[in-house]
Amino acid sequence: MARVCQLTGKRTRVGNNVSHANNKTKRKFYPNLQTKRFYIPSEDKWITLKVSTQAIRTISKKGIEAVLKEAREAGRPV
Numbered sequence: 001m002a003r004v005c006q007l008t009g010k011r012t013r014v015g016n017n018v019s020h021a022n023n024k025t026k027r028k029f030y031p032n033l034q035t036k037r038f039y040i041p042s043e044d045k046w047i048t049l050k051v052s053t054q055a056i057r058t059i060s061k062k063g064i065e066a067v068l069k070e071a072r073e074a075g076r077p078v
Contacts, residue, residue, distance in 0.1 A: 003030055005052040006078055007059075007071045038064045049078070 004011045010031040016024040032053045037046050042065060051059075059067050071078045 003033060004050075005031060005033060005055055006049045006076065007051050007055040007067055009074070009076055010052045010054070040064060040068075 002011070012031065013029040015027055015029055017027045018024055033050050034053060034056065035048060035050050036056065037048050038059065039046050055067070068078055
């Protein structure tokens, strides 16, 4: 599966390595993704998601059900 957060949509970005001589070569910036299980009390089940650490912080603040609702409204497959 691609390196994409299932809740926020964060994905790999591209940029340059810049040397002291100002030579530029392509590189990638990967999101900090973690595979994590979450319990959804309303459905009484566990789901496994590949989420960024920022998404984990958001879930801690808002709750998993609110974050899932926002992701579905944004059109992300969860």
